[in-house]
Amino acid sequence: MPASLGRDLLLRPDRIWDAVQDGPVEEQTVLVRDGRIAAVGHHLTATAQTDTVAMPGCTLMPGLIDCHVHLLDETAETAPSAYQTLTAVPALRTLLHHGFTTVRDLGSAHLPLNVSLRRAVEDALIEGPRIIAAPNILSPPGGHSDKAPELAQRYGHRIGTLADGEHELRRAVREQSRAGADWIKFAGSGGFTSAVASPDSTSYTQTEMHAITATADDLGLPCATHALSDRAVRRAVAAGVRSVEHGYFATTTTYQTMQEAGTFLVPTQYVQTYFLDRLDDDSFWARDSAPMRRNYRAHAEHLREGLQRPARTGVTMAFGTDAGLFPYADNWREFPALVANGFSPLRALRSATSTAAALLKRPDLGTLTPGTTADLVAVEGNPFHDITATGRPRYVIQNGHLITPHPETTR
Numbered sequence: 186m187p188a189s190l191g192r193d194l195l196l197r198p199d200r201i202w203d204a205v206q207d208g209p210v211e212e213q214t215v216l217v218r219d220g221r222i223a224a225v226g227h228h229l230t231a232t233a234q235t236d237t238v239a240m241p242g243c244t245l246m247p248g249l250i251d252c253h254v255h256l257l258d259e260t261a262e263t264a265p266s267a268y269q270t271l272t273a274v275p276a277l278r279t280l281l282h283h284g285f286t287t288v289r290d291l292g293s294a295h296l297p298l299n300v301s302l303r304r305a306v307e308d309a310l311i312e313g314p315r316i317i318a319a320p321n322i323l324s325p326p327g328g329h330s331d332k333a334p335e336l337a338q339r340y341g342h343r344i345g346t347l348a349d350g351e352h353e354l355r356r357a358v359r360e361q362s363r364a365g366a367d368w369i370k371f372a373g374s375g376g377f378t379s380a381v382a383s384p385d386s387t388s389y390t391q392t393e394m395h396a397i398t399a400t401a402d403d404l405g406l407p408c409a410t411h412a413l414s415d416r417a418v419r420r421a422v423a424a425g426v427r428s429v430e431h432g433y434f435a436t437t438t439t440y441q442t443m444q445e446a447g448t449f450l451v452p453t454q455y456v457q458t459y460f461l462d463r464l465d466d467d468s469f470w471a472r473d474s475a476p477m478r479r480n481y482r483a484h485a486e487h488l489r490e491g492l493q494r495p496a497r498t499g500v501t502m503a504f505g506t507d508a509g510l511f512p513y514a515d516n517w518r519e520f521p522a523l524v525a526n527g528f529s530p531l532r533a534l535r536s537a538t539s540t541a542a543a544l545l546k547r548p549d550l551g552t553l554t555p556g557t558t559a560d561l562v563a564v565e566g567n568p569f570h571d572i573t574a575t576g577r578p579r580y581v582i583q584n585g586h587l588i589t590p591h592p593e594t595t596r
Contacts, residue, residue, distance in 0.1 A: 193218045194587065195231045196580075198240035198563050203553040204247050204538035207531055208569055215245060217559040220585035224555055238587065240563045243579055246534070247553045248286030248314075248560030250541035251516055253430055253451050253505025256302060256316075257293045270298045277306065277313025279513040282589060284562030284578040287541075287550055289317040289505070291409060291430065292370045294330045294346065297321055300365040314583075315560075317545055319370035319409060321346035323357050323397065327381045328388040329372035329411055349389070351396040358400040369401040373412035373421045376431075377460070377480045378510070384484055385434060387417040394424035407546075409451070415439055422448050428544060430505065433457065433491040440498040449544045451505035454492050455522035459511045461485060496527030503544040504537035517576040524572045534568060534575075559585040 194217040202209040203225070216224040216235075231237050258272035280288060290299040297320030306313045324330035326347050348357035358369055373389060375382025382388060389397070398408050407427040412418045418435040422442055428449040429435075435443075443450060460481055463469040470478050481488070495502060502523075508516040523533040542551025549558045561582040566574035581588040 191234075193223070193232070193235040194559075194582070194585065195229060195235050195237045196240060196245060196561070196563075196582075197237065198243045198245035200243075200567065201225065201245045201553060202534070202569075204535060205552055205554065209244055209567065215553065215561075217561075217582065217585045221559050222553060222555050222557050225553065236587075238580065240580055242565055243563040244567050244574065245553065245561060245563045245580075246568075247538045247551050247557075248562050248581070248583065249284045249517075249537045249575075250287045250289075250504065250545070250551060251280065251285050251314075251506050251508065251537070252289045252428070252503045252541050252544060253453055253507055254280070254288045254290050254513075254516070255293065255507065255509030256288070256290045257298055257509075259293065259509070262293065262295050266296050266298060269293075269296075270301060273299075273302050274311055274313075276509070276513045277302070277311060280508070280516065281312060281314050281583065282578070282581060283514060283517060284564065284575075284581050285314050285516065286560035286562070286581070286583050287315040287317065287545075287547075289368065289409075289545065290319065291368070291411075292319040292322040292346075294322060294324075297361070297364040297366075303365075303367075312588075317367045318365065319368040320361050320364045320366050321370070322411065323348055323354065323361070323369070323371040325349040325372075325388050329374065329376045329379045329382055349393060351393065354389075354393055354396045355400045358397055358404070358406075362401075362404045362406060366406055369397065369406050369408045370430075371397050371408065371410055373410040374414045374417035376411060376413060377484075378477050379480075380476070384480055385414045387414050387420065389420070391420050391423065394420050394426075398424045398426060418443070422446050428503065432495070433488055435491070435494070437494060437498055440495055440500040444499050444501065447501070449503045449540075450495055450500045451503050451544075452492075452495055452523070453505050453507040453519070454526055455515075455519040456507040456510050457488060457492060458522055459515075461488065492526045496523075496532075501540065501543075502528070502532065502536050503541045504533070520568070520572050520575040530569050530572050533572065559583075 196215040200209040256273040303316035322330040375386040410421040506516040563580040565577040568574040
């Protein structure tokens with residue numbers, strides 16, 4: 186139930202963090218009007234057209250941004266497209282109610298269904314965060330997103346947006362644009378879940394990566410690459426991608442190159458600890474995930490070292506989780522994972538607010554400042570003192586509407 190239409194909101198938390206300053210400020214209030222932040226100050230007062238929301242014990246922050254999610258159930262890729270699309274509806278609601286008001290969905294293997302989800306959220310047909318969409322993951326045959334190579338071998342049916350060679354890749358990028366892409370995503374390396382390609386492989390040549398990024402740039406679209414191996418990351422940065430996803434095996438020198446090039450890292454660290462912590466739990470691994478388990482065992486030590494590396498560099502880090510490979514309600518756990526691996530709470534929190542907005546080129550998002558979109562979350566506690574407060578959302582506001590109203594809302 187949203188707040189009353191046409192009325193202002195006056196928010197009274199214990200403290201406010203605007204994602205600009207280095208820490209929260211106490212005893213300030215926020216006025217929301219017409220879907221935007223109208224004012225922030227110590228002495229704001231309510232009028233007859235104002236609903237006041239007390240937020241005792243809470244820190245009010247900009248709405249959180251997850252720059253790497255997969256909203257569609259990958260296990261349903263061979264199901265009817267309508268069914269696969271519907272699997273995203275509870276995921277979207279969960280993400281929004283946990284304070285994530287914007288997500289970048291980095292594609293599925295087969296159909297561009299997230300573009301329809303984006304429109305459904307915009308048209309208020311379903312409840313969820315704002316969606317920035319890369320429709321599919323471009324991959325070479327045998328690459329990370331060649332999801333069922335055995336079907337291609339036996340029946341000639343390919344599941345995945347597969348292309349290689351300059352001509353094919355240029356056509357594939359243009360088809361993504363035609364489908365309604367906000368971003369282009371391609372698999373620069375294999376991954377732990379790859380059916381064929383190993384995590385330390387490299388999928389495209391330098392010429393092929395340049396073909397992808399140059400075509401995307403002609404269409405005004407930024408590129409993100411799934412890249413784990415150091416070689417894949419270096420090639421992608423040289424090709425001009427805007428963000429590298431994962432980058433677990435990149436070296437310190439490569440992170441320095443990324444910093445100099447202005448390339449963002451989206452490190453998705455919790456998803457790796459999620460699987461690493463369960464390596465010895467036989468009940469967790471299904472029979473069809475045996476190759477994935479072998480990949481993790483083969484690379485576990487190298488991976489754990491890689492998770493510690495980026496925090497020791499100046500690379501620009503934006504928050505992303507790979508939610509969909511683990512329960513959506515747990516994507517907040519990326520925050521304590523980042524802190525455990527050496528990032529400061531400030532750097533972790535900025536990665537999901539102002540830095541994420543910078544990656545997406547959305548200056549209207551990511552800060553709690555006058556004139557910006559009123560996407561907000563109030564968490565119980567102070568995340569600068571206890572990062573797990575990010576997992577205790579109490580109030581969520583999207584486009585100025587209170588998504589999770591509380592009995593303490595008054596007029």
